[in-house]
Amino acid sequence: MNAIARRETRTPSAAGTLLVAATLLLATVASLAGAGLAAAAPPPLRFGIAPLAQTGQIGATPAPAVGEDLRATLRWLDRLRPARHRFVLRLNRFFWADGERAFARYLRLARRFGAAGYKIELQVRYRPPVGKAGDIRAWTAHVRAVVRRFGRIRAVEALQIANEVNFDFSPDSSDGWFPGARGALVAGVIAARDEARRLRLRHLRIGFNWAYRRDPAYERTFWRDVGRLGGSRFARSVQWIGLDAYPGTVFPPPSPGLDEGRALVAAARELRKYARLAHLxxxxxxxxxxxxxxxxxxxxxxxxxxALARMVLAAWRARGELRITDFRWFNVRDGDTSSPLPFQHFGLLRSDYTPKPAFATYRRLLRDPLGRGHR
Structure with missing residues (x-):
């Protein structure tokens, strides 16, 4: 992966220019709807965000979030989400290695966020307990337990099995570093879908994600391996595929004139291309x-x-061509605004719960026709 580099500060008018463009696009959407032409358009995107402050770091060493206050998080989420429309919270860092402690914490979070009216998507990390790396029988038993226990909560509507298995160098953020990760991805998806069918949990959708990206030769090998290991049963079990992309931060790296929205759509096109190698x-x-x-x-x-406005608008425009159904921003709050670590600064809020300008930008986009997702 390219080293994270700094980017030159843009002029203050850049965000305003994007919001003007967004307003023009929204006016077009509204006029089409008024003319009765929107019926043939693809469905609106379903929007969401990652609500937990701790983020995965590049490498093996975690960096804890400072001063996380769930009540404050909920207050800001309530200000952010559009009224009367579905808004999805993606809970990350649910580790297999953490056992019952993880179940207790994340079941509590799912119930609390669900009671507040949010839909929940759970990231089910492979990260194995000591001595269990590559133990697929134990892993699939864990996955089935996740389906049984979280599937009872109606607000939980999706499980992402494993995380960024194509990234094999960063165990804190991604699962590819751990032995047996590719087999675990395949077996986990199959087990989760089988258990959801057995329990008739039709509301629970099973998928997996891919991080953008390593070099093309590596990625082709990765996707062919997934297809070879999974075969037709895996292909039938997958209900959605996910994209993790950080244009201007991870790949593509910062460069003059980079358009983050165009880069995001390019990443989605590459994912579609690679997924065919796994017969998806x-x-x-x-x-x-x-x-x-x-x-x-x-x-x-x-x-x-x-950057946020560019990515939201680009995903909206490409949703029909690439069958993009959902958009999740990462994430709601910085892990630690005072930290020198780059990945502690993703939030729309600083770690003292004061908003950055991007909070108002996302809030505005969610309240316009872009944010009118499925009820």
Whole structure:
């Protein structure tokens, strides 16, 4: 992966320019609806965000979030989400290695967020307990337990099995580093779908994600391996595929003139291309599971709002062509605004719960026709 680099601060007018463009697009959408022409348009995107402050770091060492206050998080989420429309919270860092402690915490979070009216998507990390790496029988038993216990909560509508298995160098953020990860991805998806069918949990959708990206030769090998290991049973079990992309931060790296929205759509096109190597249907819904733009030192908070608007608008425009159904921003709050670590700065809020400009940008987009997702 390219090293994270700093980006030159853009002019303060950039975010405003994007919001003007957004307003024009929204006016077009509204006029089409008024003319009765919107019936043939693809469905609106379903929007969401990652609500937990702790984020995965590049490498093996975690960086804890400071001063996380769930009540404050809920207050800001309530200000952010559009009224009367579905808004999805993606709970990350649910580790197999953490056993019952993880179940207790995340079941509590799912119930609390669900009671507040949110839909929940759970990231089921492979990260194995000591001595269990590559133990597929134990892993699939764990996955089935996840389906049984979380599937009872009606607000939980999706499980993402494993995380970024194509990234094999960063155990804190991604599962590919752990032995047996590719087999675990395949077996986990099959087990989760089988258990959901057995329990008739029709509301629970099973999928997996891919991080954008390593070099093309590596990615082709990865996807062919997934197809070889999974075969037709895996292909039938997958109900959606997810994209994690950080244009201007991870790949593509920062460069003058980079348009984060165009880069996000390019990533989605690549995912569609690679997924064919695993015999996955082009009709599968594609969810943008993670995208973000961290404001670490040397990077402008105001430009974060520009990058967000570009990515939201680009995903909206490409949703029909690429069957993009969902968009999740990463994430609601910084892990630690005072930290020098780049991945502690993804939030729309600083770690003291004061908003960055991007908070208002996302809020506005969610309240316009872009945010009118499925009820």
């Amino acid at each position: 249907s082009s009709r599968l819904p594609l969810r943008i599971e993670e995208c973000g733009w961290p404001t670490f030192p040397g990077r402008s908070e105001r430009y974060q709002a520009t």
